[in-house]
Amino acid sequence: MKLFHKLLVAPAALGLLAPVAANATELNINGVSDYAASGEQVTSITQFSDVYPTDWAYQALSNLIERYGCVAGYPNGTYRGNRAMTRFEAAALLNACLDRVTEVTDELKRLMKEFEKELAILKGRVDGLEARVGELEATQFSTTTKLKGQATFVIGANNFAGSSRQIGAGDTFLSGVEGTGTRRAKAAAAESGATSFNYDLRLFLDTSFTGKDLLRTMLRGGNFAESAYGGDGYVGLDALETAFEEGAPNNVVVNRLWYQFPIGSNFTATIGGRVRQDDMLAVWPSAYPSDTVLDFFTYAGAPQTYNLMLGAGGGLSWESDDFSISANYVSGNGSSSTPGSGIDGVDGCAENSGGIATDCAASSGTVQIAYAPENWGIAAAYNYASGDNGAGLYAGNGTPTANFFNGLGTTNSFGLSAWWTPEEASWIPSISAGWGYNNVDIDDVAVAGGTIDGATSQSWYVGLQWADAFMKGNTLGMAVGQPTFVTSWDNSTDINDGSDFVADGNYAWEWWYQFQVTDNISVTPALYYLSRPIGFVTNNLDGSSTKTFNNFGGLLKTTFKF
Known part of the structure; x- marks a missing residue:
């Protein structure tokens, strides 16, 4: 049963089961008649002169009127929310709501017939998606692990200028080599001046067991060791952050493995x-x-x-x-x-x-x-x-x-x-x-x-x-x-x-x-x-x-x- 059906039937059921404040001999038949047919359907709670926002049931009554349209009042524009409900009044209210439900049901049937083809297509697509999800779940890599990757290509070259004493790459003042007056730029170009094309590959396997933790496995490979961009060229400051090589060119190794x-x-x-x-x-x-x-x-x-x-x-x-x-x-x-x-x-x-x-x-x-x-x-x-x-x-x-x-x-x-x-x-x-x-x-x-x-x-x-x-x-x-x-x-x-x-x-x-x-x-x-x-x-x-x-x-x- 829909939620609003329950809301509508509940007052009636309570009225049928609970003791009532007035019995049939005390019933004002004319009043019930007026309640059951009070003129135009109420469309806003503001039409009731005796209902106020401070009333404890104000929001519930507003929903019944504006969302479901099945609440009626009395001809004088009152709701009389504090008076006891008789069994006849409960029956009248329930009848009005069921009429409204019937109208909605007939409208839904008409719409379903009008869009019958479209609904059939959507149903077929949903069935297909469910089948694909089932297949993916059966063949997925892991229920806890996601794979992400990044591949980087770098092509570039260096130019050098100036002159100073000639030493080998990696030497410092500690080498004790005396100055010779040769051009350092020529030596630098010979060692690190060629155009190079290198790559760096990173694969991230991120696993979570609780939704709040993270086990990260990072696989990495590259071929930057002989490149000026790897940090081992004539000028170490040419090194790039993305440069990598470990062991030998094109080796893929475990670069990170940690749990957080x-x-x-x-x-x-x-x-x-x-x-x-x-x-x-x-x-x-x-x-x-x-x-x-x-x-x-x-x-x-x-x-x-x-x-x-x-x-x-x-x-x-x-x-x-x-x-x-x-x-x-x-x-x-x-x-x-x-x-x-x-x-x-x-x-x-x-x-x-x-x-x-x-x-x-x-x-x-x-x-x-x-x-x-x-x-x-x-x-x-x-x-x-x-x-x-x-x-x-x-x-x-x-x-x-x-x-x-x-x-x-x-x-x-x-x-x-x-x-x-x-x-x-x-x-x-x-x-x-x-x-x-x-x-x-x-x-x-x-x-x-x-x-x-x-x-x-x-x-x-x-x-x-x-x-x-x-x-x-x-x-x-x-x-x-x-x-x-x-x-x-x-x-x-x-x-x-x-x-x-x-x-x-x-x-x-x-x-x-x-x-x-x-x-x-x-x-x-x-x-x-x-x-x-x-x-x-x-x-x-x-x-x-x-x-x-x-x-x-x-x-x-x-x-x-x-």
Whole structure:
């Protein structure tokens, strides 16, 4: 029985079963007659002069009148809701409602006959959809797992200019190579100047057992190891965020494997044998970029603090309203049971040694505090990387000298980041900015002519991004900053004329425009410029800064999401 049928019949049934306030001998037959035929059908509750919005049954009576049209009153425009209902009045009310139901039923029959063909077609389609759903459920990959993927093609090349002393790729001032006056640009072009075409493939298997937890398995493959964009070229800062290769070209490996689950209403825990630092942060402190180019600009301005260390680890985050606190630990060598340091009387970390929280663990511990309302935020973070095999920078995030120091010993790093995005797309861009500071504690590292006992380095960036630029769905972006560079060191050598100041600075720029071809395909042309990508190594060993070297590059990136 329909709901409104129940509502209509209920008063009548109550009237038939419950004691009545008046019996048949007391019944005013004329009054019942008037009630049963009170003239025009009532269409609005406002037609009753004695019914008020404060009455307890006001809404129910309004629904019966305006939705179902089966309530009548008395000829004088009253409803008399507080008087007792007789069995005759209940019968009259029920009769009026059943007449209304009959009218509706006849109208439905007429409509069903008129649209008989269309209804038959719809029924056939529904039956077909049910069959297809049944087939998919019987053959689906998993009832708990979804597969997502992203494939990226990158084609591009680099151009180099300037001159300085000639050294091999990866050398630093520590190599002790004297200046020769040869042109570095020629050597750079020979090693990293060819046009290359590379790809990166990511497959995400996301599994949920409760609807609130997440087990992520990420498979990844690529062929960037021999490309300048992989970070191992003549200029490491050419590295792209999307570049990947592990083991051998075209190998597909398990890049991530971690499990995340809630604890109560405010805490979230993450553990994994292959988990990355940012997988365990409640907030990523940047709105830039939506489409990545140079790797440096994807670290919120502090590549050592947000080192994206990958390995065995776990973390806990707390969120309440717009505040969050995250704490996590990652061991890059956590899968090893060999501590390494001190084995057979040898002080140091052998290859494949490590464990968790040992001197050779490649440890990285991070704490972040963030405040992030809907369209802006600010975050402060601290990172402690320890051990001879610590979590340091790689070539895509700093100058050769900074890369050498950061990760050589114990590093204390600080990062401060902020971002803002407009509520609606306009000529005003989103703004992201960040700054990083690192202090490296090392013990008498031998260099040409003396030792270095410690070093400090810094980095910063500002990124701008315009949504719906020139065309809805497309994005324009640019960023400027200084990748991590050494600002000073504890120098006890004649190198750099004995000065603690290090002329290691370098400016990086990038410009890009993302064409959103379809919801799943985007094409991004990009240009970038590095004013002094090898920093202090550009100079002669005597500290003179008369030499120059710069890097200009361009690429075309196509991304497929599926």
